[in-house]
Amino acid sequence: MAHRPRQCSIADALSIVGERWSLLTLREVFLGVRRFDRIARNTGASRDILAARLSKLVESGLLEKKQYETHPPRYEYVPTETGQALHAVLLSLMDWGDRYITRTDPPTVWAHDCGATLRPVMVCEHCREPLRPAELTVVRVDQPNPE
Amino acid sequence: MAHRPRQCSIADALSIVGERWSLLTLREVFLGVRRFDRIARNTGASRDILAARLSKLVESGLLEKKQYETHPPRYEYVPTETGQALHAVLLSLMDWGDRYITRTDPPTVWAHDCGATLRPVMVCEHCREPLRPAELTVVRVDQPNPE
């Protein structure tokens, strides 16, 4: 009866960063590449789509457009706090790719300030144990189709 | 000169789960919804696209098709180990959405077996400290455009 999709923060998040090239654009920004041409070449996105994605990321508050040159006006895209918080998402995606998809050695390696090569792990904030899918239970979820 | 995009596990991961509906499909599977019609309704994906996505997820080794009825043949989609490992990605995306996008109370709440309401946190495996973007440095990365 209720043909409404499930309400959920994953869907909300994807409505902002779920389109093609958005996450790769943010990857470049996190790697320090913050100008249009370079982002276009490093991702492979076509210029028109990249322009649209960057505008959306700015409108959505993930990036800020900083002018670094007037005449002609040129901008670079720097992450806001909201944008920076997405770094964790990209790291978990990278980790999954490293482990299960990419055959070779991890192409990208980060170091943590503690001195170690970064291995990102998701833990429960309360007990600090690494999350295992089998140890999770749904407590509350929107149920679009009751019957 | 080199017009090759950057080689990276995030791109590899997105080549499998980056298309529209793939991650929402996996969300449903993790919530225990494993049959075609329900997934279609709960996500809002059109049936033809959903069929294509499910096939791809099966081919890519994230889901397995289990027959639960012959005559007519009916299947359900259950996550493999590779698929289950993506739960962490969805949780980090959910957490980001909860914090920065969704205005209301978190629509979906998970509990951890330790008894606490789940708050997923990304930590450095070595020192166990929560990751802060400012404390990360790139050690190695594919550089598509040298000059």
Place this chain on the structure above:
DNA sequence: AATGGTAAGTTGGAAAATCCAACTTACTGG
């Protein structure tokens, strides 16, 4: 002074992906 390169887009038209409603097959329950 003219030429080529860099930079950040924008434009128009072709190609690909997605959407949508209707159809199919084969059971089950009333």
Place this chain on the structure above:
DNA sequence: CCAGTAAGTTGGATTTTCCAACTTACCATT
């Protein structure tokens, strides 16, 4: 016998994406 459920498939319309070329304006070189 009819309606409902389930897992898709099909054809055609709509929307996105792709691609190459164009624009504006500066700087470095010849």
